[in-house]
Amino acid sequence: MDLMVNLNATLPSAKAAATGPEFVFGKARWMVLLAAAGLACLVASCDRAPEGERIETLRGQSMGTEWSMVLVEPDALTRIRAEVQLLLRNHEQRYSTWIHSSELSRLNRTPAQTAFAASPQLMRSLYRSGLMLDATQGAFDPTCAPLVRAWGFGPGAGPVAGFDAPDEARIDHLRRHSTWDNLDINSHAGTITRLHEAVEIDLSALAKGEGVDLLADWLVEQGQRSFLIEIGGDLRAGGGAPGRQSWPVGIEHPDGSGEMLAAVALRNQALATSGTYIQQLPAGGNGEVRPSHIIDPRTGYPVGHETISVSVVADTCAEADAWATALLVIGAEDGLALASSHNLPAMFVLRDQLESQRYLVLATPMFETLTDL
Ligand code: AMP
Ligand code: MG
Numbered sequence: 001m002d003l004m005v006n007l008n009a010t011l012p013s014a015k016a017a018a019t020g021p022e023f024v025f026g027k028a029r030w031m032v033l034l035a036a037a038g039l040a041c042l043v044a045s046c047d048r049a050p051e052g053e054r055i056e057t058l059r060g061q062s063m064g065t066e067w068s069m070v071l072v073e074p075d076a077l078t079r080i081r082a083e084v085q086l087l088l089r090n091h092e093q094r095y096s097t098w099i100h101s102s103e104l105s106r107l108n109r110t111p112a113q114t115a116f117a118a119s120p121q122l123m124r125s126l127y128r129s130g131l132m133l134d135a136t137q138g139a140f141d142p143t144c145a146p147l148v149r150a151w152g153f154g155p156g157a158g159p160v161a162g163f164d165a166p167d168e169a170r171i172d173h174l175r176r177h178s179t180w181d182n183l184d185i186n187s188h189a190g191t192i193t194r195l196h197e198a199v200e201i202d203l204s205a206l207a208k209g210e211g212v213d214l215l216a217d218w219l220v221e222q223g224q225r226s227f228l229i230e231i232g233g234d235l236r237a238g239g240g241a242p243g244r245q246s247w248p249v250g251i252e253h254p255d256g257s258g259e260m261l262a263a264v265a266l267r268n269q270a271l272a273t274s275g276t277y278i279q280q281l282p283a284g285g286n287g288e289v290r291p292s293h294i295i296d297p298r299t300g301y302p303v304g305h306e307t308i309s310v311s312v313v314a315d316t317c318a319e320a321d322a323w324a325t326a327l328l329v330i331g332a333e334d335g336l337a338l339a340s341s342h343n344l345p346a347m348f349v350l351r352d353q354l355e356s357q358r359y360l361v362l363a364t365p366m367f368e369t370l371t372d373l
Contacts (some may be wrong), residue, residue: 053242062088063096063208065232069215072226072242080222087214094121095207097145098155107192108145108200115184115191125203125210125318126185126192132206132322133180135342140326141297143183145202146174151302153293154202165291171300174198209272209321212236216317233273234324236317237266248373253359254309254349261361262311262347264370270317274324275309275349276302296329306350307331313345313370332362340364 058069058081067088074080094103103122110116118126132140148154150166166174177198184193203210208231215229216236226239228247237247246267253259254275264271276292291302310327314320323344327335332348339346345367352358363371 055242058084060085060088062231063092063211064098065208067211067229067231069230070228071219071224072239074224075222080219083218084215087218088211091207091211091214094119095125095203095210097202097204104201104203107194110194112194112197112199115186115189115193118190118192120190121210123185123187123190123192125206126183126201127187128206128318128322129203130180130185132326136326136330136338138180138298139296139329140205140322141180142201142203142205143178143180143199144295144297145200146178146198147171147295147297147300148202148293150174151291151293151295154204175297175300205274205325206318206322208232208234209270209317209319212270212317212321234271234317234321235266236270238268240267251311251347255359261349262363262371263373264313264345264367265373266313266370269313269315270320271311271313272317272320272324273309273311274321274328276304276328277308294325294328303329303331305331306353307335307348308351309349310335311347311367312339313367336362336364340366345370 054073056071056074056077058071058077060067060081067084069084071077071080092099092102096102097104097108099105103119107116107118107122126142129140129142145154149156150170177196178200182194182196182199183201184191184195186193211231212229212234213236216227216238219227219229219238224238226241228237228241228249229235235249237249241247246265248263248265249271250260250263251271251273253261254277256277274294276294292304294303295301296303307328310324312320312323312327314323323339323342323346327339327346327348330338332350335346335348343366345364347361347363347367350360350362352360
């Protein structure tokens with residue numbers, strides 16, 4: 001286990017120590033950190049990088065969050081914007097459990113024992129999920145959907161103020177019946193069959209990453225080599241920033257201060273972050289804190305351990321996204337070893353259970369090789 005930095009001691013100087021990163025991604029926005037530095041103008045008003053390459057930034061909304069795309073020397077920007085919006089609309093129409101008519105919602109409503117003919121994209125996401133479930137011994141499991149809802153998140157979860165924690169019998173019922181084993185995935189026929197009516201699937205833990213990959217693949221097909229695409233803080237870098245071999249990207253501190261916690265150089269790689277802090281809103285007037293939206297399917301309870309955020313770098317954003325959620329469930333203690341055994345660059349932020357303003361950052365050796373900007 002490598003101790004990277006004890007934040008309390010070094011945070012104030014972290015910004016200055018990491019020279020060069022111009023892009024800092026929180027979970028729902030990005031911001032210019034070093035406004036005076038060269039590349040910061042990419043997302044500000046100028047449209048020409050110091051090396052003379054033309055830079056354009058597109059932004060929009062999708063999947064309940066914001067997306068942005070930085071392009072170097074793009075062609076036909078209007079066409080790119082229109083196509084990106086179309087691709088994302090189709091993507092939501094496949095994966096969103098908030099859209100009644102989406103493919104996933106229709107699958108979740110298909111009567112038990114009835115085969116549902118799924119799109120190749122959905123089959124691929126489920127295949128990926130099955131691999132993740134095996135690799136994490138059940139910490140990653142999209143069939144925890146009913147538990148996510150029972151704990152007050154997702155569509156139909158009800159208002160925050162009216163949230164009531166589910167009782168043990170309900171948790172136990174959902175844990176026993178909405179399981180991966182109660183899904184029959186037939187990759188030859190391209191069908192998915194729910195074997196019990198309690199089973200529901202929620203692919204939110206990797207859908208943003210799949211969306212980023214979809215856009216990246218499309219851009220590459222269009223001949224666009226240098227780009228940075230982000231949806232809600234999960235991103236993928238193509239090529240390098242102007243005058244560079246890679247894209248330097250900052251990761252925000254999960255304490256909401258806007259401080260930069262770490263910076264990595266990405267070259268044709270993706271970065272995703274999961275945090276239990278992200279949707280942890282006050283549960284109403286009684287001062288109680290609402291539980292996390294990340295559920296440990298092995299217990300049926302929301303994740304509440306000291307690991308509050310995990311960032312993962314992988315070749316694809318879907319992998320990075322899925323692993324970030326999974327490692328958050330697992331926590332730093334076992335997660336560091338698991339990430340290392342899969343050669344994954346991963347960074348864990350832990351909050352001291354007794355002194356909540358104290359943080360600790362732990363990273364795999366692979367992650368540390370990327371912080372050399
Ligand atoms: P992310 O923001 O990528 O970490 O994904 C979080 C979302 O994934 C949650 O809002 C749930 O919809 C879903 N989810 C929660 N816990 C799990 C889990 N253990 N495995 C898979 N998906 C989960
Ligand atoms: Mg995720």
